[in-house]
Amino acid sequence: MSSNSARSNILNKLKEQVSGADYTKLPNEVGYQYPTLSHQQHVAKFVGHLETNHAQVIKLKDSDIARVVVEQLKQRNISTIMTGKDTEASKLLTEIESDIAIEVYDFDLAADEPEHKENKERLFNDTPAGITSSCGAIAATGSIVLWPTINEPRSLSLVPPVHFVIVDADTMVQDFASLMKAQQWHDKLPTNALLISGPSKTADIQQTLAYGAHGPKELIVLLVNA
Amino acid sequence: MTSHINEPNESKYAKSARAFRGNVTRDLANDELRSNFRGAMDYLVDKRKNSFPSADELETLREQCKLIKQRCLLKLPHLLEQLETNLEANGIKVHWAETITEANEIIAQLITDKNGKTVVKGKSMVSEETALNDHLEAQNIECLESDMGEYIVQLAGQHPSHIIMPAIHQNKKQVADLFADNIDGFEHTTDVDALIGEGRRVLREKFCHADVGITGVNFAVAETGTLCLVENEGNGRMCTTVPNLHIAITGIEKVVEFLDDVPPLLSLLTRSATGQIISTYFNMISSPRKNGEKDGPEEVHLVLLDNGRSQAFADEELRQTLQCIRCGACMNHCPVYTRIGGHAYGTVYPGPIGKIVSPHMLGLEATNNLPTASSMCGACGEVCPVKIPIPKLLQRLRVESVKATTGKPEVMKGEGSGRKTIEAIIWKGWSLLHKHSILYNTSMWFATRLRKLMPNNIGVWTSVRTAPKLAPQTLHEKIKARQKLNTKKGDS
Numbered sequence: 001m002s003s004n005s006a007r008s009n010i011l012n013k014l015k016e017q018v019s020g021a022d023y024t025k026l027p028n029e030v031g032y033q034y035p036t037l038s039h040q041q042h043v044a045k046f047v048g049h050l051e052t053n054h055a056q057v058i059k060l061k062d063s064d065i066a067r068v069v070v071e072q073l074k075q076r077n078i079s080t081i082m083t084g085k086d087t088e089a090s091k092l093l094t095e096i097e098s099d100i101a102i103e104v105y106d107f108d109l110a111a112d113e114p115e116h117k118e119n120k121e122r123l124f125n126d127t128p129a130g131i132t133s134s135c136g137a138i139a140a141t142g143s144i145v146l147w148p149t150i151n152e153p154r155s156l157s158l159v160p161p162v163h164f165v166i167v168d169a170d171t172m173v174q175d176f177a178s179l180m181k182a183q184q185w186h187d188k189l190p191t192n193a194l195l196i197s198g199p200s201k202t203a204d205i206q207q208t209l210a211y212g213a214h215g216p217k218e219l220i221v222l223l224v225n226a
Numbered sequence: 227m228t229s230h231i232n233e234p235n236e237s238k239y240a241k242s243a244r245a246f247r248g249n250v251t252r253d254l255a256n257d258e259l260r261s262n263f264r265g266a267m268d269y270l271v272d273k274r275k276n277s278f279p280s281a282d283e284l285e286t287l288r289e290q291c292k293l294i295k296q297r298c299l300l301k302l303p304h305l306l307e308q309l310e311t312n313l314e315a316n317g318i319k320v321h322w323a324e325t326i327t328e329a330n331e332i333i334a335q336l337i338t339d340k341n342g343k344t345v346v347k348g349k350s351m352v353s354e355e356t357a358l359n360d361h362l363e364a365q366n367i368e369c370l371e372s373d374m375g376e377y378i379v380q381l382a383g384q385h386p387s388h389i390i391m392p393a394i395h396q397n398k399k400q401v402a403d404l405f406a407d408n409i410d411g412f413e414h415t416t417d418v419d420a421l422i423g424e425g426r427r428v429l430r431e432k433f434c435h436a437d438v439g440i441t442g443v444n445f446a447v448a449e450t451g452t453l454c455l456v457e458n459e460g461n462g463r464m465c466t467t468v469p470n471l472h473i474a475i476t477g478i479e480k481v482v483e484f485l486d487d488v489p490p491l492l493s494l495l496t497r498s499a500t501g502q503i504i505s506t507y508f509n510m511i512s513s514p515r516k517n518g519e520k521d522g523p524e525e526v527h528l529v530l531l532d533n534g535r536s537q538a539f540a541d542e543e544l545r546q547t548l549q550c551i552r553c554g555a556c557m558n559h560c561p562v563y564t565r566i567g568g569h570a571y572g573t574v575y576p577g578p579i580g581k582i583v584s585p586h587m588l589g590l591e592a593t594n595n596l597p598t599a600s601s602m603c604g605a606c607g608e609v610c611p612v613k614i615p616i617p618k619l620l621q622r623l624r625v626e627s628v629k630a631t632t633g634k635p636e637v638m639k640g641e642g643s644g645r646k647t648i649e650a651i652i653w654k655g656w657s658l659l660h661k662h663s664i665l666y667n668t669s670m671w672f673a674t675r676l677r678k679l680m681p682n683n684i685g686v687w688t689s690v691r692t693a694p695k696l697a698p699q700t701l702h703e704k705i706k707a708r709q710k711l712n713t714k715k716g717d718s
Contacts (some may be wrong), residue, residue, distance in 0.1 A: 018302070194508065201458050
């Protein structure tokens with residue numbers, strides 16, 4: 001294949017130019033020192049940024065999650081929600097008495113067999129809302145960190161038009177850099193790691209902001225321990 | 227004028243770049259287009275300004291990010307190897323392409339190997355560079371742009387006029403007309419929410435059924451073998467999550483060494499581009515679908531494209547071109563771009579960055595006009611988040627464009643192609659005059675005395691200006707006369 005000779009041609013051309021480069025004498029890269037804020041200030045920033053970006057943030061207790069989700073769904077006339085398999089949300093929602101149907105994401109989306117095509121149709125057309133967990137929060141940008149798993153696939157936070165996400169304020173850090181350090185991202189990264197900072201949006205038509213471009217139209221953040 | 231021979235694999239953009247002057251005349255006369263650009267640029271300039279409340283923070287970040295990119299470029303060949311090793315260890319296959327044709331062929335092969343018929347594309351300027359859609363469609367592979375702006379541009383049969391906001395040249399009325407002409411059952415409306423809703427409806431159907439997703443890459447992290455994508459709409463996530471095959475294409479300069487390099491670059495990228503402190507989604511892909519996972523592509527491929535980048539790399543000054551993180555701030559702040567718009571350049575990358583990067587991709591012969599289309603106001607260099615000295619590089623390319631053949635190894639393809647004998651002779655004469663005082667003084671004496679003979683009509687210059695006139699005496703003569711007078715006064 002041409003790409004083998006392309007590989008050596010490209011690399012050789014580049015190496016020829018920097019073969020004698022001394023990497024020990026690189027200038028010091030000084031980062032900006034952001035002021036240290038209190039946890040309360042972090043939470044306020046986090047909520048403020050998310051709300052500016054049209055997300056809805058609800059502070060609550062763990063024990064209220066299911067009730068609030070049901071309420072929010074009813075307000076939107078939504079009667080089903082999809083959860084991951086054996087997740088905190090799925091447990092909480094199945095424990096509560098309500099007329100909301102709880103569906104579990106326990107099917108294969110990607111493979112080519114016909115029944116999997118139906119799975120795609122189901123997720124795209126018959127799933128008005130989804131709920132996921134999160135594994136971190138960033139105050140400086142109002143970002144929620146998701147590491148989708150086998151039990152909580154990545155499309156659950158993407159395809160349903162309403163995305164509920166449970167965020168634990170105790171996982172909040174100042175900025176992205178400190179998050180990666182604290183959670184040691186250098187050593188292990190999942191198939192897909194995500195920062196989500198609001199509902200899907202676009203300003204591609206005449207700089208007019210519109211929400212719900214391709215992903216969720218609404219992002220509802222359930223903030224516990226705040 | 228130098229004649230040119232069209233190479234068989236030449237980009238279609240070489241032809242449109244050659245037509246620069248005609249394009250400019252055409253687009254300057256289009257009032258609607260000009261008002262669309264003016265409005266958009268004012269909006270983006272404002273948004274960027276507001277997102278950097280602290281000048282100190284901005285300057286520290288710019289310096290830091292410049293140094294990050296320069297370090298990564300200095301180590302580029304090694305980082306590319308490290309990236310390849312780590313991506314392959316994670317299960318992502320890496321391909322290399324020197325030319326746009328090679329890149330297109332690799333991608334087409336990957337798709338046909340999987341019997342793919344339909345492609346959804348996330349926004350990728352590198353795939354615009356290779357004109358990938360044309361190539362795939364010639365092989366009966368449907369290729370649909372899914373970024374809202376790109377979708378609009380594709381429906382209109384155009385190409386992006388801005389690297390971040392591709393449909394910035396269109397207003398909502400034009401988009402509504404376009405939808406009405408192209409989408410069955412669309413009820414004409416200029417309500418932006420409704421227009422986006424329509425795009426969403428059409429494209430979700432496509433995401434659901436597409437065989438392949440193709441995207442670009444914002445940062446490729448060598449340390450971990452991770453592809454990072456920055457976006458707001460969610461179409462990038464769709465393209466990288468739903469289809470069974472994901473192909474990413476990017477230029478070789480997008481690799482960064484460490485995961486720690488990403489946060490400052492990301493912060494500057496989104497703020498410089500659209501004034502957002504962060505984009506809605508930051509999507510980091512480190513492997514194809516793992517055993518047991520229920521979604522995500524079974525195969526992920528990365529195509530690394532050179533297409534002239536190694537040429538820029540070979541010259542230390544021109545190498546700075548490759549620091550670019552494609553934020554578009556330079557075009558947003560450019561008085562020329564704001565007036566002529568993105569399509570006039572004829573290239574994939576318009577505006578100041580386009581003027582310094584396109585000559586490496588298309589050759590200077592096709593792009594000779596671009597470096598001259600600048601007022602040298604310096605705004606692009608001042609806002610560049612990675613401190614690329616764009617005005618300086620424009621001057622350098624002007625020199626490369628007109629330099630005489632020396633027999634030394636070529637710095638860039640098409641160098642010297644803008645050289646005109648008459649211009650060269652004039653400058654030789656100018657240099658001679660300024661080196662020899664007798665020659666200078668004599669010619670100036672004659673020139674000032676014969677000033678009445680200077681024509682009033684000197685082509686384009688006098689079409690909007692009065693002709694310059696020499697003074698009756700040179701400055702030298704006047705100063706001499708005054709000194710004489712002063713000495714006399716002093717004597718008396």
